[in-house]
Amino acid sequence: MTQRHAWIDASAGVAGDMLLGALIDAGADVEFAQRCIDQVLPDSVRLRTEHVTRAGIAAIKVHVDVLVADPPHRTWRTISTMLTDAGLPEPVRTSATAVFARLAEAEGRVHGVPADDIHFHEVGALDSIADVVGVCAGIFDLAIDQLTASKVAVGSGFVRAAHGRIPVPVPAVTRLADGWTLFAGGEGELTTPTGMALLATLCAECTDLPAMRLQTVGLGAGTKDFAGHANVTRLLIGERTEVAGVGAGDPAVVLEANVDDLDPRLWPGVLADLMAGGASDAWLVPIMMKKGRPAHTLCVLAHPSATAGLRELILTRTSTIGVRQQEYRKFALPRAWSRIRLGDGQVMIKIAHRDGLIKQVTPEFDDVVAVAAAAGKPTRVVLAEAIAAAQHAGLVIGVPVPENARTTPH
Structure with missing residues (x-):
């Protein structure tokens, strides 16, 4: 099987708007991202894209125009509630919530307080919320199965923030970057907490460019145009062939x-x-x-x-x-997912496989519960129906994995 893989080149740094620009440049629908943002921040912000160059390289610059008064700070609980109540595709909601949860934990460690008590400043502003939701929407829209990222240029020197003059990389970035390879890469703040949180939460690992059949490239621009290097985040998207078996783990x-x-x-x-x-x-x-x-x-x-x-x-x-x-x-068997229709609803079927053959077939239980609730049926009845529907669709132990099966549930 193949998977749609995206590798983020953060060798010049990364911020939320830069990664969003790279996704849009790679083909993500900006209007879909806007609709997702509107579900969280109705009538509050508007995305605007601009074709720019950075050190002579063409890229997309995303501007987040704030249309309303922006409170000075928001709590993690407030943002969590906003995401929970929003009418988002579940993968977008889950990813965005995980990013802000990671940010809250990092800020809590920086300030020595529980994450639930954190008051976000810069990362809780409307434009930062829009960046996170927009990036998660873009990944969903491009049907990306897995992300990895390069070593991260974080910058050097000092910046001024809500708490005063602080060193670069700023403390939240260092907390978020546990396990990642960092280097300075230049002067100023090249990687923001929002950018680092997106990498640390959504990417499987920090690695060099993996082998893949390249399909498209997107470049997202930062605000400044440095003389010494292109202030862009690159996104390389392609197909990777999944290796059969469990390998070295x-x-x-x-x-x-x-x-x-x-x-x-x-x-x-x-x-x-x-x-x-x-x-x-x-x-x-x-x-x-x-x-x-x-x-x-x-x-x-x-x-x-x-x-x-x-x-x-x-x-x-x-x-x-x-x-x-x-x-x-x-050591895990490779997995794939296939969606089946059940009455008026849909259930995702998880497929464990090896050497191209199905080894296990399991309906996703949350989907079963949702369909049962909508239909007014007992969950055990809908579970049995989902198993039967999967068998009727040819998802049977010992047969080849369908070519249209996805490598992630989203």
């Missing part, structure tokens, strides 16, 4: 904490926050602690690049006073 980390004094009604929200914050999986194991106290071990599986933010989430969302961490190799 992927790096993974498991974070664990024993908790015996948390109100059990809070656990579903904790697990949801961890998944939104970049965890691959999160679960609870019932245990018996010393003196016979019942408790749970919270387990979180993640890519190493996400562990710093997830550790902070565990410490702020639970009552634990410590987290242990163990490195692993994760």
Whole structure:
């Protein structure tokens, strides 16, 4: 199978508007991005694109025109509610929420306060919210299955922000960049917290350009036109052939904490926050602690690049006073997804495969629940119908994976 892959060249830096410009230059529909932004910020901002050159290289500059008065700051809770209530495609909402959750955790670590108490300044402004939602909409619109990114030029010197004169890279960028390779690359602020949060949240890894069949290139321009280098973020999109089998595995980390004094009604929200914050999986194991106290071990599986933010989430969302961490190799069968129609709704079917043949077929349970609720049927009945519909569509163990199957659920 092939996947549609995008590699972000951040060797000259990255900001939210630069990445959005690169996506639009690569073919993303600016009006679709605008509609998504309008769902979060109705009648508040307008995207405007301009063809510019930076050090003689043509690129798209995105301007976010603010149409209303912009409050001086917003809390993470406020932005989270805005995204939850917006009528966005679910992948766009999930990605945007994860980016702001990562930003909140980074800002919390910088200022020594819980993420829920963070008041965003620059990254909470209307234009920054528009940048994040617009980028997530552009990735969805271009049907990109996976993103990776280069080493990141962060700049040098000092900038003036809401808290005064601060060094470059600014503290939030350094917190967001755990596990990434950084270099100065020039004077000034070349990478913003919003840009770094988008990379750290949405990209699978920091890597050199991977082998792929190139399809299109997009360039997004920053505001300044430096004499020494092109102030652009590049986006290279192409097809990568998925290697059969499980290979040498992927790096993974498991974070664990024993908790015996948390109100059990809070656990579903904790697990949801961890998944939104970049965890691959999160679960609870019932245990018996010393003196016979019942408790749970919270387990979180993640890519190493996400562990710093997830550790902070565990410490702020639970009552634990410590987290242990163990490195692993994760060996997973390749996966694909195929959407089937079920009555008036749709259910995504997850397909595990190897050597081109289907090994497992599973309906996505959240889709099943949504269809059952809309149809007024018991969930178990709709689950059985989804399994039967998948078999009728030819999604059967032992047969080849359909050519039109996607490599991500989005």
